[in-house]
Amino acid sequence: MWNQAFRKSDPEAGARLLYPVMLESPELRWSFIRKIYAIVAIQLLATIAVGAVVVSVRPVANFFVSTGAGLALYIVLIITPFIVLCPLYYYHQKHPVNYLLLGIFTISLAFVVGLTCAFTSGKVILESVILTAVVVIGLTLYTFWAARRGQDFHFLGPFLSGALLVLIVFALIQVFFPLGKISVMIYGCLASIIFCGYIVYDTDNLIKRYSYDEYIWAAVSLYLDIINLFLALLTVFRASD
Template structure:
C-alpha cells in the first residue's frame, strides 16, 4: 500500500527494499517522537531546578524519600510492558508517553540535586549524541545503506569522547584563567 503507515498496520513492511519515501517517513516519525521526548525532559528538568520547593519536598521526610526512590525506579518498571507491547500500536504509544514522563521526572529530580556544571555537560553531550546520530542517519539513508550492527553507536561514541575531551580541556583552561 502506498502512503500507508507500517506502525499502524496500514502498509506492508518490505524489509530493506522499501521505498525511500517510506524510509524518510519513518525517520521523520522517529525524530518527532525523539524531539518531543527531549523537550519534555528539558522542560521538567528546568521546572525541578528552578522551583526550589520541589527538591526540599523530596528530602523532607523518609516517606517522601521513598517516593523519590520510586520515581527513580519507575522508568525501569515501565520498560517491561513497553517491551512486550512494542508491536501493539495504540498501547505502545501510551506506554512510551508514560515512560517519557517517568524518565523526565527522574531526570528532573536528578538535576535538582546536581551542580549546574554537570547538568550543562550532560546537556551538551546529549545534543552531540542526537546530532551525530542524525548526521549518520542522513548519511546512511542518502547512500541507501541500512544501519549495520554498531556503526551509528561507534560514531556517536566517538563524538561523545571528542566533545567530552574538549569540554574537559576548555573547562580546565578557563579555570586557570580565573
Template sequence: MERHLNRKKKQMKTDVESGDVGDRPLYPSMVENPNLRWSFIRKVYCILLSQLLLTIAVAFIVIFVRPIPHFFFSTINPGLILFFLLFFLPIIMLLPLYYYHKKHPLNYFLLFLFTVTLAFPTGLICGFFSAKIVLESLILTTVMVVSLTLYTFWAARRGHDFNFLMPFLLGALLILIVFGLIQIVYPLGKWSRTIYGGLGSIIFCGFIIYDTDNLIKRFSYDDFIWASVSLYLDTINLFLSLLNILR
C-alpha cells in the same frame, strides 16, 4: 555537449521541484520505497523530539519547585527511599510499553507515562549539579547526537553497516552496570566516577549509531514507538554520562 549539460541541469531542477530527489535509496541494497522510509524516520524523530521536550519540562519543574527535591532528599521522611525506587519505575514501564508498542492509542499513553517516569529522576539528578554543568552537558549531548546521526546517515548511504556493534555494545553495557553497582557498594573516588562517565559516553555514542542504523534499515513501520524509545534512552543516558564527567 553543452546542449546535453543544459538538458541535464533542467532535469535536475525538475527533480528537485517535484520532490523526486527523495526517491534516492538511503543505502545501496535498499529495495523498499525510500519515501516510505523517510516518512517513518520523520515520524520517529517527531516523537523523539516530543519526548525530549517533555523531559526538559518535567526536569525544569522538579529542579525549580524546591519542595520536590527537599522531600526526596530529606532525612526525616521516606523520600530518599522513594528516590531510589523511582529508578526502577521506568524499567517496569518498559515491559507493558514493549508488549503494546504497536497497539494504538495505548502505545502513546504508555510512552507518555514512560517518558514522565524517566524525566522525573533525571530532573532530581540534575538538581545535584550547578546550572552551568547541566547546560554544558545539554549542549554537548545535542552536538554529539546530531553529529552521530548525520554521520550514520552518511555512512549508510555509502554502504556501511553497524549491525556488528551489538555484541560489543551489549558486553560493554554489562560491564558498565557492574561497575556502577560496585561504585554504589564501594565508592572508588572521583576519578572512578569520571572513568565511569567516560565509558558510559562512549558506549551510548555507539548505541546512537547502532539504533540510528536500525532506524534506517531494520525497524518496521509499526515499530515507530520502540524506535523512538531506543533513541530516547541513548540520548538520556549519554546526557547523564556527560554529567558524571563534568562534575
C-alpha cells in the same frame, strides 16, 4: 521539508535512497524516520519541561531528599521506567496503549533526570546539554552519511551489549565499594563512549531494520541513548567540577 531536502534525481524513486541496496519505498522509510524523530523530540521536550520544574522549584527537590515519603517516591520513580519497559515491549504495536505507556515511561524518567540535575551546578548542566546536543546531531548526520555510502553498523550490537554489561557491573561496584572521584570520571567516560556507539547503532537500525510497526520501540531506543549519554556526561563534568 524533509522530502525537498532529500530529493533524488530519479523520478521513479521519489525520494533519495537511504542506502545502496534499499529495496523498499524511500518515501515510506523517510516518513517512518520523521515519525520517530517527532516522537523523540516530544519526549525530550517533556523531559526538559519536567526537569526544569524540578530544578527551579526547590521545594520539589527538597521533598524527595528530605522526607521518608519523598525518598520512597523517588525509588518508585527510578524503578518505574524499568517496569514499564516490559508491557511497553509487549504492547508497542497496540494503539493507544503504547502511547500511554510511553508517556508514563517518559515522565517518570524525566523526574529522575530532573532530580539528578537538581543538586548539580547550572554550569555543569549547561555543558552537558551542549555537548550532548552536538554529539547526537553529529553522530546522527554521520550515520546517515555512512549508510548512504554502504557502511553497516549492525556488527556493533554484540560489542555494545558486552560493554553495557561491564558498565552495569562497574556501577554496582561503585554502589557497594565507592572508588573515588577518578573512578567516577572513568565510569562516566566509558558510559559516554558506549552510548555514542548505541546512537550510531540504533540510528543505523532505524534506517535499515526497524519495521513500520516498531516506531514506539525505535523511539524508546533513541531516547534512552540520548538520556544516558547526557547523564554520563553529567557524571564526568560533575566529578571534575
